[in-house]
Amino acid sequence: MTVAAVLLLRHAWRLQGRSVPLLGAAWALLVLGLIAAGAGHGAWGVSVACLSLMLCAFACLAVAGWTAPRDKARPPQRRAHMLPDAGEPSYIGRRLLTFLITVPFALVASLALALAMRVWVSASGAGEANANVVTLFLTPLLWSILVVLLMLAKRRRTQWLMLGAPLLVGGLSILWGMM
Numbered sequence: 257m258t259v260a261a262v263l264l265l266r267h268a269w270r271l272q273g274r275s276v277p278l279l280g281a282a283w284a285l286l287v288l289g290l291i292a293a294g295a296g297h298g299a300w301g302v303s304v305a306c307l308s309l310m311l312c313a314f315a316c317l318a319v320a321g322w323t324a325p326r327d328k329a330r331p332p333q334r335r336a337h338m339l340p341d342a343g344e345p346s347y348i349g350r351r352l353l354t355f356l357i358t359v360p361f362a363l364v365a366s367l368a369l370a371l372a373m374r375v376w377v378s379a380s381g382a383g384e385a386n387a388n389v390v391t392l393f394l395t396p397l398l399w400s401i402l403v404v405l406l407m408l409a410k411r412r413r414t415q416w417l418m419l420g421a422p423l424l425v426g427g428l429s430i431l432w433g434m435m
Contacts, residue, residue: 257289258309266316357415358406365419366398368426375433398422 264282268275286309293301340346370391378387402418409415 257292258286258305259312261286261289262309262312262316266313266320353412357419358403361419362402362406363395363399365422365426366402367395368430369398369422370394370426372426372429372433375429379433 261282264278264285268278268282271278289309290302290305293305295301297304373394374387374391377390378384382390402422406415406418409418
């Protein structure tokens, strides 16, 4: 059912004008397929259904990419200000600090929150294995959300506050869990 939904989505997107009923039917079929897979075979069924729909989507994209006409337009000559012009300062320190804030520091903050959730899940009696899975699931999810929020912040102070809040909450929860 999920493969049929992907094929229906691809067909609906290929039409000249957007067909809202066709797109809605395709998305509804996709959701119903995932619900049916989950009801019939649990998490394993959902995993297999997701794998099949992703393979079908990959095949559709590969065919579309392979058969697409080559673009005849030249690339634009404008610059996106990635590098400074001659004689302008490079602000390498500012750029390095942005990298440090958004990659390792954000990872530590998201890991602190994920470990705090692990302490909470473990304290609620869910078991060690479930607590570990929660940590492994939440770390990349929280990290990606935090990186997006940090990159959208306009000031350094806001970025530091966004890092400090999860570190404080996570750190206090971890300390509470050790007691």
